[in-house]
Each structure stands twice: as structure tokens, then as C-alpha cells.
Amino acid sequence: FDENLSSNKSRKTSAGATPQHVVAEHYNSIEDKGKQRRLESKIIFLRNFNNWVKSVLIGINTPERGVILDIGCGKGGDLLKWGKAKISKLVGLDIAEVSINDAKNRFGKIDQKFDAEFHVFDCFSKRISMIESIKNIKFDVVSMQFCIHYSFETEEKAKMALQNISSNLKKGGSFIGTVPDAYWIVKKLKSLGPDQLEFGNSIYSIRFEQKNDFPTFGHKYWFNLEDAINDCPEYLVHFPTFKRMASEYGLELKYLDRFHDMYDKMKEKRQHRDLLYKMGVIRHKKQPGVMSQDEWEAAGIYKVFEFTKVR
Ligand code: SAM
Numbered sequence: 001f002d003e004n005l006s007s008n009k010s011r012k013t014s015a016g017a018t019p020q021h022v023v024a025e026h027y028n029s030i031e032d033k034g035k036q037r038r039l040e041s042k043i044i045f046l047r048n049f050n051n052w053v054k055s056v057l058i059g060i061n062t063p064e065r066g067v068i069l070d071i072g073c074g075k076g077g078d079l080l081k082w083g084k085a086k087i088s089k090l091v092g093l094d095i096a097e098v099s100i101n102d103a104k105n106r107f108g109k110i111d112q113k114f115d116a117e118f119h120v121f122d123c124f125s126k127r128i129s130m131i132e133s134i135k136n137i138k139f140d141v142v143s144m145q146f147c148i149h150y151s152f153e154t155e156e157k158a159k160m161a162l163q164n165i166s167s168n169l170k171k172g173g174s175f176i177g178t179v180p181d182a183y184w185i186v187k188k189l190k191s192l193g194p195d196q197l198e199f200g201n202s203i204y205s206i207r208f209e210q211k212n213d214f215p216t217f218g219h220k221y222w223f224n225l226e227d228a229i230n231d232c233p234e235y236l237v238h239f240p241t242f243k244r245m246a247s248e249y250g251l252e253l254k255y256l257d258r259f260h261d262m263y264d265k266m267k268e269k270r271q272h273r274d275l276l277y278k279m280g281v282i283r284h285k286k287q288p289g290v291m292s293q294d295e296w297e298a299a300g301i302y303k304v305f306e307f308t309k310v311r
Pocket of ligand 1 (some may be wrong): 012023075121146148
């Protein structure tokens with residue numbers, strides 16, 4: 001994956017829509033299933049596990065009364081986690097209008113102990129300081145959960161994402177997130193037969209269009225995840241490039257781990273282990289059920305990262 005690095009310019013899809021519109025439309029088309037249907041999902045343990053990873057990450061990096069910027073906040077699935085971290089304010093941004101409306105509704109329904117505002121905004125094409133109400137805020141934490149990889153469509157977008165993260169973060173503040181592990185994905189791709197471009201299991205699939213060229217930006221694949229993502233274009237994040245670019249924006253990598261390895265380490269700590277039970281990742285004896293092998297493999301696609309703003 002380190003080899004054959006080359007840059008890639010912004011393209012239009014055959015239908016004329018930019019890839020970013022395709023991503024926005026994809027997320028706009030996913031309905032908010034509500035709690036009951038989420039509980040019945042085939043990927044309930046995977047969802048709970050991903051939520052546990054985010055809860056631990058948020059808990060470790062968020063100061064009490066913190067002011068938070070959640071880029072790609074989606075339908076506001078992390079609102080309760082921010083509440084538990086006792087923040088004072090959250091700004092949620094997302095390119096998908098339907099998701100932002102869902103997030104606003106969800107915030108209206110929870111017992112809120114913090115302020116929040118939500119905006120529809122393309123954070124990879126425009127400076128977020130354009131949003132009048134937040135232009136003077138410096139954030140304690142910028143969170144990007146399962147989102148930064150969409151910016152790797154082009155170098156310009158990845159740079160704009162980093163510009164938006166860094167220029168709005170306080171010195172000493174944290175930039176935290178979760179991202180597909182490109183090394184693992186490419187290893188899987190390379191292990192396929194000569195004509196095969198797709199792999200996966202009963203709950204996820206990843207499909208490439210080719211495997212001869214390995215561009216640093218715009219290295220597209222199509223992702224499916226049962227009950228969650230339906231053939232959405234995503235882009236590999238070459239992490240050494242991301243780390244180097246981030247350091248040019250004053251962000252220093254503090255922690256990087258695969259979800260599986262983070263789980264092994266964090267579950268040794270009492271409070272994180274207790275949370276595994278509370279969040280339904282591991283069930284008590286009275287409640288049957290366990291995460292399937294296929295869900296565990298899908299969890300292994302991802303990595304967790306923490307950067308600190310050093311200048
Ligand atoms: N962070 C949420 C979570 O953890 O559940 C949502 C994750 S979802 C996989 C990725 C989100 O990134 C989507 O809501 C999508 O609309 C958003 N996104 C993609 N490109 C974006 C952009 N250019 N600006 C803002 N949000 C974007």
C-alpha cells in the first residue's frame with residue numbers, strides 16, 4: 001500500500017453528481033430506525049461495540065464542561081455519550097440534511113444538560129468559520145467518528161478537513177476519531193484471486209473497482225454493512241500520509257490502535273469493562289446472546305486515533 005503513491009484530482013461520477021453528493025444522498029436516504037428496530041438488528045452487538053469504543057474514546061479525551069465540535073455527527077447517535085462526559089456545548093455538523101434534522105429531533109427528546117446547535121455543512125469543501133454562530137469558538141475536542149475517510153477523495157478535501165479541525169481547536173485540545181484501517185483492507189484485497197475485487201462476510205462487503213493502482217487520494221471502494229450502509233463510496237486513508245499532513249496543521253498523533261487491540265487493552269480497566277456490560281457488548285448470564293464471528297471481523301476493519309494540537 002505504501003507503493004505506487006500518486007495524487008488524484010476531483011472527479012465527477014458518470015451521473016454528473018460529485019462523489020460528495022453521492023455520500024450525502026446515501027446518508028440522507030437512510031431512515032432513522034428508532035430504538036426498537038435498532039435493538040432487533042442483525043448487527044446489534046457490533047453497533048454496541050462501536051458505541052463502546054466511541055464512549056471510551058470520548059470519556060478519556062473530554063474535559064468536564066468541554067466545548068465540542070462533532071464533524072460528520074450524523075443522526076446524533078453520540079449525544080448521550082457527550083452528555084455522560086458532562087460537556088457544556090456541542091456543535092454538530094454534517095453534509096446530510098436529513099441526518100441533521102434527525103440529530104436536532106433526538107437532542108430535543110433527551111434530557112439535555114448541555115447546549116447544542118446543528119448545521120448542514122460540507123466540512124471538506126468550505127471553512128467552518130463561515131458559520132456565523134461558531135466563528136469565534138475554540139473547541140476543547142474535535143470528534144470525527146467514521147467520517148474522515150470521506151475527505152480522502154482528494155488531497156484538497158483532506159487538507160480542508162484538517163484546516164477546519166486544527167484552526168478551530170484550542171492548543172492542547174484533542175482531535176479524536178475512528179477510521180477504516182487501510183492496511184487491513186488492502187491486505188484482504190491482495191489475498192484475493194487474480195480476478196476477484198470483493199470480500200466480506202454475512203454482514204459486510206467491500207468491493208474495489210481495480211487493484212493495480214494505489215493512489216494516495218481517491219482510492220475508492222464500495223462499502224456495504226447490513227442494516228447500516230448500502231453501497232456507499234468510501235476512500236482508503238493512507239495513515240502515514242494522514243499523520244504527516246496532520247502534523248503540518250499542528251496536530252501530533254498520540255494514540256492509534258485497531259478496535260480489536262483497543263478492546264484487549266481497555267477491557268482490563270474496571271470502568272471500561274463495566275461499560276461493556278452496560279452497553280450490551282457482553283451480556284450477563286441471564287440475557288442470552290453473544291457477538292457473532294462475522295460481527296467481530298467487521299469490527300476489525302476500524303482503527304481509533306487521538307491527536308493533540310501542539311501548535
Ligand atoms: N459520526 C456518526 C456516527 O459515528 O454514527 C456518523 C458516521 S457516518 C458513517 C459518516 C457521516 O459523515 C455521515 O453522516 C455523512 O453525511 C458525514 N459526512 C460525509 N462527508 C461529509 C462532509 N463533507 N461534511 C460533513 N459531513 C460529512
